[in-house]
Amino acid sequence: MLTFPSGFLWGVSTSAHQFEGGNFHNQWHEWEQRGEIRSGHTCTPACDWWNNAAHDLDLCRDLGLNTLRISLDWGRLEPTQGKWNDEAFERYRTLLRMIHARGMRPFVTLHHFTHPTWFEKDGAFLNGSLIPLFVAYAERAVAELRDLCCDWLTFNEPNVYATFGYLFGEFPPGRRNQVRDTAVVLSNIHRAHALAYDRIHGLQSEARVGLTTNWTEFQAATASPADRFLAYIYDGIFNRSSFQFLRSGAPDFPFGALSPNVPEVIDKTDFIGVNVYNRLYVRSPFEFSRWSTGGIFVLPEVPQGDRGVNLPYGEAYPAAVLGAVREYGQLRVPVYVMENGVPDESDRIRPWVIVNTLKHLHQLISEGFDVRGYFHWSIVDNFEWNEGWTLRFGLYGLDRDTQQRKPRFSASLYQQIVAANGISDEQLSRFSEPPSPVAPTSGN
Ligand code: BGC
Numbered sequence: 001m002l003t004f005p006s007g008f009l010w011g012v013s014t015s016a017h018q019f020e021g022g023n024f025h026n027q028w029h030e031w032e033q034r035g036e037i038r039s040g041h042t043c044t045p046a047c048d049w050w051n052n053a054a055h056d057l058d059l060c061r062d063l064g065l066n067t068l069r070i071s072l073d074w075g076r077l078e079p080t081q082g083k084w085n086d087e088a089f090e091r092y093r094t095l096l097r098m099i100h101a102r103g104m105r106p107f108v109t110l111h112h113f114t115h116p117t118w119f120e121k122d123g124a125f126l127n128g129s130l131i132p133l134f135v136a137y138a139e140r141a142v143a144e145l146r147d148l149c150c151d152w153l154t155f156n157e158p159n160v161y162a163t164f165g166y167l168f169g170e171f172p173p174g175r176r177n178q179v180r181d182t183a184v185v186l187s188n189i190h191r192a193h194a195l196a197y198d199r200i201h202g203l204q205s206e207a208r209v210g211l212t213t214n215w216t217e218f219q220a221a222t223a224s225p226a227d228r229f230l231a232y233i234y235d236g237i238f239n240r241s242s243f244q245f246l247r248s249g250a251p252d253f254p255f256g257a258l259s260p261n262v263p264e265v266i267d268k269t270d271f272i273g274v275n276v277y278n279r280l281y282v283r284s285p286f287e288f289s290r291w292s293t294g295g296i297f298v299l300p301e302v303p304q305g306d307r308g309v310n311l312p313y314g315e316a317y318p319a320a321v322l323g324a325v326r327e328y329g330q331l332r333v334p335v336y337v338m339e340n341g342v343p344d345e346s347d348r349i350r351p352w353v354i355v356n357t358l359k360h361l362h363q364l365i366s367e368g369f370d371v372r373g374y375f376h377w378s379i380v381d382n383f384e385w386n387e388g389w390t391l392r393f394g395l396y397g398l399d400r401d402t403q404q405r406k407p408r409f410s411a412s413l414y415q416q417i418v419a420a421n422g423i424s425d426e427q428l429s430r431f432s433e434p435p436s437p438v439a440p441t442s443g444n
Contacts, residue, residue, distance in 0.1 A: 009373025011067035021045035026075035027120035041388025071112035183258035212273025215324035273338030278314030318356035341377035343391035
């Protein structure tokens with residue numbers, strides 16, 4: 001039996017746009033209206049949380065979870081610049097009360113990829129002069145909700161937001177190959193984090209303020225110096241950027257040359273989150289905009305969940321958590337695995353992912369890393385950004401038309417792990433190998 005420390009947090013992560021439905025004032029809705037969602041799906045009603053979150057919160061309680069991560073949709077709260085929507089604040093207050101009533105500690109993310117359309121129109125985080133508007137929103141949100149939450153994440157995955165928006169063209173604003181803009185966006189987000197960190201502490205002395213980053217293993221496809229160098233570059237830009245900002249105020253060479261220095265962010269985090277899912281392979285020639293044929297791809301024979309619309313989602317790689325925690329653990333603040341999961345409609349590979357990620361996490365705790373919690377992504381299938389409803393991440397399946405939830409095997413597996421506060425020998429041996437075949441069959 002691998003037992004976790006007492007008081008370990010067991011949760012799931014969610015985000016406003018992917019769960020609530022009716023988030024019509026943010027840039028992702030605009031992106032959808034422009035026909036940019038690759039799957040062609042629409043988001044609303046999502047999991048209908050704006051009308052009825054109780055259903056899924058009850059499922060979380062029944063799994064025995066003691067924590068839940070949600071996010072706020074800034075566009076709902078400030079649909080027009082400077083005009084606040086009190087009803088939306090009241091709805092979030094109700095949601096937080098419902099989470100507490102079910103025995104769970106809420107973690108609230110202020111920016112999980114979405115912001116108001118007016119903020120996007122003026123350049124969002126590429127435009128440094130807009131940073132005070134984000135900080136004002138953070139201040140307002142914390143002032144309104146501080147009696148109901150102490151754990152705040154300013155940003156979800158600055159690295160995904162910046163690279164998918166400005167390097168790969170996958171997220172709004174859909175720009176490609178803008179290396180310098182990517183660097184500037186990353187600097188501005190970390191500057192915004194530093195300012196929000198101070199303001200939140202000014203408002204709430206007991207607040208704990210952090211952020212969460214995505215960590216993806218980049219594996220050189222061959223031992224050639226070119227492939228290894230490119231894997232190193234990706235690792236630096238993508239995986240280590242938040243670490244380097246929090247450590248020294250700027251990314252290391254070569255990316256640091258493009259990113260304005262942010263000395264005020266050094267050490268400004270009370271905890272750190274890592275979101276771990278994948279391993280990707282890197283091969284030269286390097287082309288930022290082509291994932292499958294040029295720079296980044298997935299070996300066909302490795303364990304994988306379901307495929308995205310055009311591209312594989314990535315190798316399901318539980319050991320990614322080792323690199324993530326060994327790097328971010330050096331910040332010497334509590335670490336949370338804020339997201340982990342796999343798109344897997346038939347629950348073919350998810351049990352293996354959960355058990356083996358937790359096995360590695362247990363090892364990290366034995367090595368002395370201060371890991372305080374694990375949040376699975378997610379409780380129920382939800383709107384997966386550009387992939388719409390094609391990628392199913394839920395412990396529970398969702399029928400969008402009827403809003404019925406159906407448990408997958410992984411729900412009961414996770415429930416047993418949470419109840420035992422650990423993984424049994426039987427679970428370890430039953431899920432020691434990825435199921436065969438490891439890759440999804442064609443068509444999904
Ligand atoms: C994001 C989630 C997303 C999940 C699965 C993370 O990068 O924070 O919003 O649904 O990955 O792809």
